[in-house]
Amino acid sequence: MGVGAFLDELRQLGALKTGHFLLASGRHSDQYIEKFELLRQPQNTQRACTRLIQELGSLADVDLVVGPTTGGILLAFEIGRQLGLPAAYAERASDGSSERVFRRGTTIKPGTRVLLVDDVLTTGGSVRETLVALDGACADVQAIGLLVDRSGGTVRFDAPVRSLVQLNIVTYAPAECPFCRNGVPLGKPGSTGSR
Numbered sequence: 001m002g003v004g005a006f007l008d009e010l011r012q013l014g015a016l017k018t019g020h021f022l023l024a025s026g027r028h029s030d031q032y033i034e035k036f037e038l039l040r041q042p043q044n045t046q047r048a049c050t051r052l053i054q055e056l057g058s059l060a061d062v063d064l065v066v067g068p069t070t071g072g073i074l075l076a077f078e079i080g081r082q083l084g085l086p087a088a089y090a091e092r093a094s095d096g097s098s099e100r101v102f103r104r105g106t107t108i109k110p111g112t113r114v115l116l117v118d119d120v121l122t123t124g125g126s127v128r129e130t131l132v133a134l135d136g137a138c139a140d141v142q143a144i145g146l147l148v149d150r151s152g153g154t155v156r157f158d159a160p161v162r163s164l165v166q167l168n169i170v171t172y173a174p175a176e177c178p179f180c181r182n183g184v185p186l187g188k189p190g191s192t193g194s195r
Contacts (some may be wrong), residue, residue, distance in 0.1 A: 006051070009038075009044065010037075010038065013037045013038055013041065014034070015033055015034050015035065015037035015038045016032075016033060017032045017033075017034055017189070018030060018032075019032070019184075019187055020180075020185065020186050020187060021187050022189075023122060023171060024125075025122055027122075027171040027172060027173060027174075028171065028172045028173075028177040028179060028180065028186065029170065029171045030169075030170070030179065031150075031167075032187075034189055035071045035119040035147070035148075039074050039119065045074060046078060046082075048164060049078040049079045050082060051164055052079065052117070052145045052146075052162070053079060053082060053083065053145075055145070055162045055163070055164060056115070056143055056145050059115070059142055059160055060079075060083060060143070061113075061142070062083075062085065062113040062114055062142050062143075063085065063112045064080075064086055064087070064112050064115070065080040065083065065085055065087045065088075065117060066087070066088045066089070066114050066116050066130065066134065067089060067090070067116070067117045067130075068090045068091075068100060068118055068126040068127070069089060069091050069092065069100075071118065071120070072117055072126070072130075073089045075117045075118065075119060075145075075147070076089060079117055079145070088102055088108060089104075089106070090102060090129070090130040091103055098125070099129065099132070099133075100126075100129040101133060102133060102137070107137075108134070108137040110137070111138065111139075111140055112137070112140065113140050113142050114134055114139045114140065114141050114142060115141075115142055115143055115144075116130055116141055116144045116159070117144070117145045118144070118145075119146070119147050119148065120146070120148045121148065121151055121155055121163070122150050122151060122171070123151070123155065124151070124155040124157070127144060128157075131157065131159075141158075142159065142160075143159055143160045143161070143162060144157055144161045145162050145163070146161065146162070146163040146164070147163065147164050148163060148164065148165050148166075148167060149166045149167070150167045152166060152167065152168030153166050153168075
């Protein structure tokens with residue numbers, strides 16, 4: 001599956017949407033990737049994970065696959081399954097902060113070689129939070145694998161990054177949003193009741 005084929009698949013599944021959207025970062029955009037349109041389809045998710053493993057090549061030679069909640073859990077599980085490796089999940093701390101923690105008996109030994117995976121990268125917040133949690137465990141992050149990098153490659157990390165598709169989707173601060181100025185209704189994808 002090439003880049004074009006993966007984008008076509010996202011469109012066919014209804015995962016690549018156009019309109020006026022409020023992103024989790026608080027910014028606005030005219031495009032939105034609804035990851036769960038893909039992730040609720042096990043066969044499509046399996047194929048995407050296979051392709052991501054191929055894209056990563058030798059960078060996927062690790063001891064553990066880690067993903068942040070929520071979509072990263074599904075990807076970490078499936079990539080771990082395909083590689084014959086365990087998976088771990090970085091959850092939000094229960095105190096409401098942006099800190100991520102490993103719970104439910106998960107322990108990561110110092111020096112563990114980790115592949116960090118996530119679904120859609122916009123600002124890199126969840127990946128950075130997970131990297132902080134992994135740093136606290138003294139893990140060795142070998143690579144970051146993404147389904148979609150919607151930053152166009154502008155978000156950088158210390159570890160190598162590979163993605164199935166890189167999109168340069170423009171985002172706007174609410175005060176600068178041309179769609180708001182033109183009265184285009186704002187959708188809040190991912191929120192309860194939105195569709």
